[in-house]
Amino acid sequence: MAGSADTLFMPIENGEVPLGDGKWLYLGAKAIEGGFSDDLRAALVCEQSMRGPYMDLQMRGMDVHPSVESSTLFSGALILIGKHRAENEAMVARASTMVASGAPILIAGDKTSGVVPLRKRMSNFVGVDGSLAKYHATVFWLRNSAEIATNLNSNKTSPEGFKTSGGMFSAGKIDKGSALLAEHLDDSIRGDIADFGAGWGYLSAELLSRFNPRTVHLYEAHWASLEAAKENLSSYDKGQISYYWHDLAKEPVGKKFDWIIMNPPFHTARKTEPQLGVQFIETAAKSLKPKGALLMVANVALPYEKALQQHFTKVTQLDRRDGFKLLKAMR
Template identity: 35%
Template sequence: MSDVRLDAALSQGLIPAPDGVRTLVVGAGASSALARDFDTAVFVQPIQPDYDKLVAMGREVLPDVPAPGTAPFDLAIIAIPRARARAQDWIARAAKLLGPDGLLIVDGAKTDGIDSHWRVLRGRLDTPESLTKAHGRLFRGRRGSGSFEDLAASPTVAGVGFRTAAGVFSADGIDPGSAALAAALPPKLPARVADLGAGWGWLSAQILACNGVEQLDLVEADHVALSAARDNVTDPRASFHWTDATTWRPATPLGAVVMNPPFHTGRAGDPNLGRAFIASAAAALAPQGQLWLVANRHLPYEAMLETQFRDWQEVDGSSAFKILHASRPRQTRKGASR
């Protein structure tokens, strides 16, 4: 959410002053002006590092939009994410929490599709108004009697026994990179394994199908994805961690890490995110630990593997993907050389 656009909307009266207004804010991060100005609002933030920052500011925070049942909100503000399906789901669920006179405000950048949301919603809202500024749009309207239920996301089935959720990575089905990595895994893995960036759990299920695995840690920052993983992976050997995979550390060193790390921050490609996953994997492993990862062919991870591990090689791949295996991390968990 652009602070320039938000400040303009506040000054023009498109957003009411927060005092005495029961407000729900969905999707805003701790650095936004909403977090600064709406100190009595209920915030919804599924991404764990942002959730923690809001909590540290003293805000009331939930990891997901609450179910109806409490007193209705007077105002709901949605800062749309890039994923259209998640944005629509948030809008539909937030609208159900408003009374008929409740005010719905939606804000986002043009590059995140805000104009398409405006086209869908302006005919459903009472007295719709819009502000375009700073390469984006903020629009508002009364909840009224319009229907929003068709915008709510339905669980997507991805293969036998799996469901995904709106806005998660590879929400429409099994990711080809994860499938390639699973096919390249050895028949037997060490006893203690972690899946960093576990998503909705498909790769984790394939890890648990390997011989030798006694415990698997699923580490995922997106609460929506991890909730799907809990439904998909019911094996008692699995433990679930809602946290940032780049900073998570196990209680005791692991025998292996298997991962398909993300490489986008927002819309932009960011190889440093994958590099941070590699460093985190090295820090989580025992001295003889192993890393298995898949990456898009163009991503430059080899130098990071050389820095973090004594041995590494590409063990499989295609024109689209490379399967990398590394072993014997160079650093201990405290950062000293082995």
């Protein structure tokens, strides 16, 4: 089904914005329904921080990276925004520093992304050349100028002692569910431990600062979050910690652990998807040693107990607070 990525490319496809001969930066990159033309395939340098869409673009033969760095300016930028305002504005500001002055910048998002308010805000300090709506999404385009980065770069608050940025889970404060899980960490959680959906490393930091596990393995699908985790855990024994840019819903783990801790995601865009948590549970069950244990936190409304009972011998609710439940499951 066509979506906001298809809308993003419409001004190029209908000739309103010429592609030209140079390289174009494509941030938040995703595939389009009909596939990319040879001209687009040759022109695009794609950035996608999420492991799943990154693998999809890689499979399609696109030039894709988890983070793009370039010593030369791009001829234009295409930006597919998501649900996080701070991340969206940071992407646009960053693109402005990476493309030539006066070069075209195209920005698109679906109706829940805030693309229309972003267009309105940007029109206060830079001229918008055009806009169109299709596939329940809107694209607008403009010419790059210094005012873009100046007006969209903003200071962001991170939890004390940690590095985070817009678009990361619970970037501005410690999530109540993760805090609940952290309260129940104790010295029985030892040996080889995995942190599934580790984000920017809060739970692993709690574990490492209070106890002495043999090894800690962080699995995270969001590249930028994992890079932040590396910085947040840089003071701990590097030989003790391993990091994996990994989609736990699609890629096998291939290791066995004594314990797994996790606060699994349950959203794709703005839609609740409990199946994501179920996939995390199934992967956790396959990744534990005999008599290994899973400690997980979840929103009280999410029906994970059935999946836990199918894959574990004993399931116990340890705590329930602030709309979250803490579950322990034994192999």
